[in-house]
Amino acid sequence: MDPSSSTSTTTSTSANTGAGTDKLLVEQHVAYIQKLGENKDDLTYHLTAHLRLNAVYWGFTALSILGRPDALDREEMIGFVMNCWDEEAGAFGAHPGHDAHLLSTLSAIQILVMQDAMERVDVERVVNFILSLQHPSGTFTGDRFGEQDTRFLYCAVNALSLLGRLDALDEGVLGEGVLGEEGVVDEEGVVDGEEEEKGKGRGEGREKGREKGKGKEKVVEYLQRCRNYDGGFGRKVGAESHSAQVFVCVAALAILDRLDVVDVDTLAFWLAERQLPNGGLNGRPEKLEDVCYSFWVLSALSILNKLSWIDEDKLTGFILSAQNAESGGIADRPGDMVDVFHTHFGIAGLSILGYPGLVDLDPVYCMPAHVIERRGLRKGWKALERRVG
Amino acid sequence: MSALKTHPKVYWIWNHRMWCLEHIPEGPGQDAETIFGWKQKAWDRELFVVEKMLDADPRNFLAWDYRRYVLASMPVPRPESAELVYTSRKIGANFSNFSAWHQRSKTLASLWGQGKLNEEKSREQEFELLRNAMYTDPNDQSVWMYHRWLVGTDGSKELLNREIAAIQELLDEQPDSKWCLESIVHYKRLLLKNWVSGAEAGPLISDVKSLLHRLEQLDPARRRRYRDLAHELDDDGTRSKQ
Numbered sequence: 001m002d003p004s005s006s007t008s009t010t011t012s013t014s015a016n017t018g019a020g021t022d023k024l025l026v027e028q029h030v031a032y033i034q035k036l037g038e039n040k041d042d043l044t045y046h047l048t049a050h051l052r053l054n055a056v057y058w059g060f061t062a063l064s065i066l067g068r069p070d071a072l073d074r075e076e077m078i079g080f081v082m083n084c085w086d087e088e089a090g091a092f093g094a095h096p097g098h099d100a101h102l103l104s105t106l107s108a109i110q111i112l113v114m115q116d117a118m119e120r121v122d123v124e125r126v127v128n129f130i131l132s133l134q135h136p137s138g139t140f141t142g143d144r145f146g147e148q149d150t151r152f153l154y155c156a157v158n159a160l161s162l163l164g165r166l167d168a169l170d171e172g173v174l175g176e177g178v179l180g181e182e183g184v185v186d187e188e189g190v191v192d193g194e195e196e197e198k199g200k201g202r203g204e205g206r207e208k209g210r211e212k213g214k215g216k217e218k219v220v221e222y223l224q225r226c227r228n229y230d231g232g233f234g235r236k237v238g239a240e241s242h243s244a245q246v247f248v249c250v251a252a253l254a255i256l257d258r259l260d261v262v263d264v265d266t267l268a269f270w271l272a273e274r275q276l277p278n279g280g281l282n283g284r285p286e287k288l289e290d291v292c293y294s295f296w297v298l299s300a301l302s303i304l305n306k307l308s309w310i311d312e313d314k315l316t317g318f319i320l321s322a323q324n325a326e327s328g329g330i331a332d333r334p335g336d337m338v339d340v341f342h343t344h345f346g347i348a349g350l351s352i353l354g355y356p357g358l359v360d361l362d363p364v365y366c367m368p369a370h371v372i373e374r375r376g377l378r379k380g381w382k383a384l385e386r387r388v389g
Numbered sequence: 390m391s392a393l394k395t396h397p398k399v400y401w402i403w404n405h406r407m408w409c410l411e412h413i414p415e416g417p418g419q420d421a422e423t424i425f426g427w428k429q430k431a432w433d434r435e436l437f438v439v440e441k442m443l444d445a446d447p448r449n450f451l452a453w454d455y456r457r458y459v460l461a462s463m464p465v466p467r468p469e470s471a472e473l474v475y476t477s478r479k480i481g482a483n484f485s486n487f488s489a490w491h492q493r494s495k496t497l498a499s500l501w502g503q504g505k506l507n508e509e510k511s512r513e514q515e516f517e518l519l520r521n522a523m524y525t526d527p528n529d530q531s532v533w534m535y536h537r538w539l540v541g542t543d544g545s546k547e548l549l550n551r552e553i554a555a556i557q558e559l560l561d562e563q564p565d566s567k568w569c570l571e572s573i574v575h576y577k578r579l580l581l582k583n584w585v586s587g588a589e590a591g592p593l594i595s596d597v598k599s600l601l602h603r604l605e606q607l608d609p610a611r612r613r614r615y616r617d618l619a620h621e622l623d624d625d626g627t628r629s630k631q
Contacts, residue, residue, distance in 0.1 A: 147404045229494065229538045239454050240491040272611050273530060279610075285530045286485040287448065309617075311610035 021323045024355060029343060030071050032328030033059040036340055037072075052095045053084050057107035058344035064114060064368045065351050065359050078117050081108050089144075090125030101143045102133060106155040109162050114371055127165045130156045134169075134215065138222030139236065149235045150226055153219060154248035158365060161255045161377060169215030220258050223249050231267030243274060243283040247296040251364045254303050254379045268306035271297050279314030280333065290332045291322050291342045294349030299363035302352050303381045312353045312384060319346045356389030403455050410435055410459075425464055432463045440475075447479060447486050457492075470505070472496040477518070484522045487531035494538050515539050516552075523559060527566045537575065546584040549576050567608050574600050574618070581625070594622050 036059060056077060063071045084092045089100035092108035105126060112118050133140045133156065140152040160166045226233045226249060232241025233249035246267065253259050274281040274297045280289025281297045294315060301307045321334045322342070329338030330346035351361040360369035364379050372378050410431065436459050442452045460467060473496060479489035497515070500506040516539065522532040540552060553576050560569040577597045585593055601615045608615075 145404070145408070147407065228491070230534055235450070235454060238457055238495055240450055240488050242450060269614070270534075272614055275610050277610075284448070284450075285487040285534060306614075309611055309614040314610060 021320050021325055022317070024320060024347075024350060024357075025323050025325060025328060026066055026068075026357070028323075028325065028328030029330070029347070030063060030066060030068050030328075032338070032343065033063055033340065034071055049095045050098065053081065053092060053104040053107045053111075054094065055340050056080065057110050058340045060111055060114065061367060062340070062344040062347045065347050065361055067357070067359050069114070074115055077111065078115055078120065081111050082120060084108060089129055090122065091129035092126075099143060100129060101146075102130065102140065102152045102155040102159070103142055105129065106159045109159050110365070110367055113162050113375070114367060121163075123163050123165065127160065127163060127168050130159055131168060131215075134218075136218075138215075138218030138220075150223070150233060150245050150252075151235070151248050153222070154252045157219065157252045157255050162365070162375070164375075166216075166255070169219065170213050171215075216256060220253070220256060220261060223253060224261050227261070227263070230270045231263045231265075232270050240284065241270065243271070243281070243293050243296040243300070246271065246300050250300045250303050254364045254381070255377075257379075259303070262304065264304050264306070268301060268304050268309055271301050271304075272306070272309035275310045275315065279311065279316075279318035281310075281315065288333070289318065291319055291330055291349070292332065292345040294319055295345040295352070295363075295366070298349050298352045299366070302363040302383050303379070305380075305382045307352070307382065307384055316350065316353050316355060319349055322346065352383045354384035354386045356387045358386070360386070403451050406435070407455070407458065411462075429464045432459060435459050436463075443479070447483060448488050450488060453488050453492065469496060469500055473500075480518075480522075484525055485529050485531050487534065490531050490535040494535065512539065520555065523556075527559060527563050527568060530568060533568045533572055536572065540576065540579075542579065543583070544579065546580065549580050549584070552576055553580075565607060567604065570600050570604050570607070574604070578618070578622075581622075594625075598622060 036055070060069070060072060060077065063069055080096075081092070083096040084094065084098070084104060086093045086098070086100035091100035091102075091105040093100050094104040098104070109118075109121070109126070112121060130140075133143070133152070135141065135148060137148075138153075139148045139150065140156045141148055142152045142155070146152070157166070160168060222237075223233065225237045226235075226239070226245075228234065228241045230241050232243075233245045234240050234242060235245055239245075250259070250262060250267075253261055273285070274283070274293060276282060276289045278289060280291070281293040282289050283293050283296070297310075298307065298315075301309065319330065322331045322336070323329070323346075324331065324338045327338060328343075329340070330343040331338045332342050347358070348361050348366060351358040352363055360383065361367070362369040362372040362378065363381050363383070365372050365377070369378070436456070439452055439456045439459060442449060443456065446452070460472075472492065476489045476493040476496065479486050480493070497506070497511065501508040501511070519532060519536050519539065522529070523536075526532070536552075540548065544552075553573055556569050556572050556576075560566055560573065563569060574597055577593060577600075581590060581593055581597070598619050601619045605612045605615045
């Protein structure tokens with residue numbers, strides 16, 4: 001690939017529909033991901049620094065699902081992850097020098113688990129960091145300044161599970177020193193009427209801590225309160241259902257072995273209705289399709305064992321049509337610019353759909369299935385049978 | 390503010406506004422009213438700003454979440470019933486705005502729960518509003534999802550029959566309306582689950598099965614869901630005979 005083609009992915013919207021996109025372009029995608037780290041002079045590289053570690057996770061997982069985990073240098077990757085360690089907080093930031101955050105901490109752990117390099121991590125410090133971000137209501141914030149979001153709850157549950165420390169939620173040990181005066185906001189919608197905690201600002205509430213032995217139960221209770229009548233889940237209590245939040249909530253419940261909380265038929269109906277006539281999936285009623293929902297909707301359907309409720313051929317066709325045959329990579333929809341986020345979630349979706357030649361993806365952890373099986377963490381999800389190419 | 394206009398979906402910009410809002414100093418006056426008024430003005434302005442954002446992008450869920458937070462945290466809370474006015478304005482501007490329907494369902498549930506609104510009367514008003522919306526665009530799923538919420542899972546036999554008849558009327562006009570068929574199937578399954586059994590169930594079951602068969606043809610992407618629902622009816626039928 002010549003250097004100019006990688007710039008074209010960030011500056012132009014060259015048409016990427018048409019010939020050559022009815023098959024997964026494995027070699028082009030591998031080359032596209034390999035190129036990502038190279039153009040450090042590119043402005044986009046610096047503008048996305050706050051997502052760097054996540055981007056490494058997306059790129060590496062995509063390569064692993066493509067069967068090419070060695071396409072990026074192992075030592076360099078582990079070195080970068082360890083450079084993102086925030087010694088003060090005891091967890092990982094998104095980029096060397098950045099403050100620790102739950103999103104980047106999960107990405108770091110996922111990468112290190114996939115690279116079989118967990119001996120590099122101070123597990124107990126990370127566990128303490130994660131626990132320090134749990135709010136008395138059960139949910140989590142992403143960092144010490146952040147707001148509550150069920151995405152962070154999933155990050156916490158997933159990371160603790162990968163660390164083999166899910167039980168720490170019930171140990172009643174409050175993390176030390178991560179939260180200062182600025183504690184955790186209580187910001188639940190009053191319209192829900194369930195919990196009146198009005199007038200409570202930041203800093204309050206933390207001292208209540210987690211009740212001993214109740215951490216997991218609190219998480220499940222909170223998720224229950226985020227469930228809407230359409231079967232879906234939102235970012236927090238009172239919020240509208242959204243496919244991405246459905247994935248994080250359902251996957252967290254799967255890890256906690258509490259899928260009994262889900263109204264399977266209603267939710268699977270809602271998820272199946274995300275498919276639009278062009279085969280793509282949207283995130284909410286009356287919205288546009290986007291390749292990333294291929295993973296979020298599919299993972300939830302796969303965990304609920306209802307993948308057959310959508311049309312897999314039409315969705316496969318839609319994801320493939322969003323590939324860029326020239327530069328490699330997958331876009332949110334045909335004709336748009338590609339990026340590593342959509343490349344990863346497109347390939348992840350294709351794996352769940354049984355696309356030939358791909359490695360099985362675990363929809364709960366969004367990592368290669370064999371990695372999760374080796375750690376004894378596999379749950380009862382079902383993907384479509386892998387087709388022969 | 391300019392950051393928010395350019396990047397309305399960046400989480401931390403919203404979060405930073407929240408921080409600023411919570412750290413507004415007390416007003417320059419001495420008496421409680423001045424101090425309070427100063428703070429309240431800032432929160433009022435914030436509500437105005439977020440509603441402007443929702444005018445520009447009516448489905449931005451970060452803005453909706455933020456708006457719920459502002460409403461819940463204002464020094465002088467607004468009456469919740471004001472939300473009914475706001476959501477009906479949003480819905481009136483576009484029936485497809487499911488975010489507004491969602492907010493409306495939360496508001497009504499809260500008002501009914503607290504006994505601040507006559508539930509029976511207000512439910513009927515909602516059915517009226519829906520009737521209008523259904524006829525405007527029978528393919529809009531936001532409207533049908535809200536209808537499903539309004540009927541609930543424990544609606545009376547009379548209510549279910551009345552709504553089935555009303556939807557049937559629309560279906561007669563629009564024989565290929567997937568959402569009419571889907572909804573009739575849903576409410577007839579509720580009848581079977583809660584109200585109808587024995588000899589009366591037989592004709593209803595075959596009716597639902599033929600509707601499911603039509604749905605399979607009209608909406609092939611989800612054909613296996615319709616088949617699963619039909620099989621479930623078979624299983625239930627076998628069980629009740631045993």
